[in-house]
Amino acid sequence: MKQATLQVEGMSCNHCVNSIEKAIKELGAEGKVNLSGKTVTVDYDESKLTIETIKEAIEDQGYDVV
Amino acid sequence: MKQATLQVEGMSCNHCVNSIEKAIKELGAEGKVNLSGKTVTVDYDESKLTIETIKEAIEDQGYDVV
Numbered sequence: 001m002k003q004a005t006l007q008v009e010g011m012s013c014n015h016c017v018n019s020i021e022k023a024i025k026e027l028g029a030e031g032k033v034n035l036s037g038k039t040v041t042v043d044y045d046e047s048k049l050t051i052e053t054i055k056e057a058i059e060d061q062g063y064d065v066v
Numbered sequence: 067m068k069q070a071t072l073q074v075e076g077m078s079c080n081h082c083v084n085s086i087e088k089a090i091k092e093l094g095a096e097g098k099v100n101l102s103g104k105t106v107t108v109d110y111d112e113s114k115l116t117i118e119t120i121k122e123a124i125e126d127q128g129y130d131v132v
Contacts, residue, residue, distance in 0.1 A: 014128075015081030062080075 002046045005039050007066035008058060016063070023057045068112045071105050073132035074124060082129070089123045 011020065017033040020040060024031030029044035031054075042054055055065045077086065083099040086106060090097030095110035097120075108120055121131045 010079075012078035013076075013082055015085065016079055019081065 001043055003041065003043050004051050004054075005041045006051075006055065006058070008033075008038060008040050009064040009066060011035055011038065011040075011063060019061050020058055020063065023061050024054060027054060027057055029054060067109055069107065069109050070117050070120075071107045072117075072121065072124070074099075074104060074106050075130040075132060077101055077104065077106075077129060085127050086124055086129065089127050090120060093120060093123055095120060 008020070011017065011033060012035070017035060020033050021031045024040075024042060027044070027049055029042055029049055032041045033039075034041070040058060042051075044051075044054060058065055074086070077083065077099060078101070083101060086099050087097045090106075090108060093110070093115055095108055095115055098107045099105075100107070106124065108117075110117075110120060124131055
């Protein structure tokens with residue numbers, strides 16, 4: 001398992017937190033959003049998933065990964 | 067039909083817009099959120115609904131009606 005922390009812009013409320021964490025869960029990983037820190041920390045299995053796929057899932061929800 | 071505009075704090079994104087407009091629709095009224103203006107304009111039938119009920123529905127979604 002690998003952990004990565006991404007800087008993400010545009011997350012503003014608990015609905016945003018839910019939509020991002022749900023999108024990451026659907027990939028089979030675990031995401032934790034820190035709203036005030038504007039970060040998403042992700043635990044994922046490197047053999048199954050790349051960080052690029054996770055970034056795309058977050059961007060697909062309408063947020064910018066810096 | 068009556069129209070009222072409420073000042074609402076805490077609305078920050080399109081998820082907030084959706085949750086408020088949906089809650090108002092479930093009461094049988096029509097709500098329109100203006101995010102930058104921090105307002106919700108509601109068209110409702112005074113014979114069926116009071117503005118207090120609408121305010122409560124917005125507050126139940128986690129927002130403050132000023």
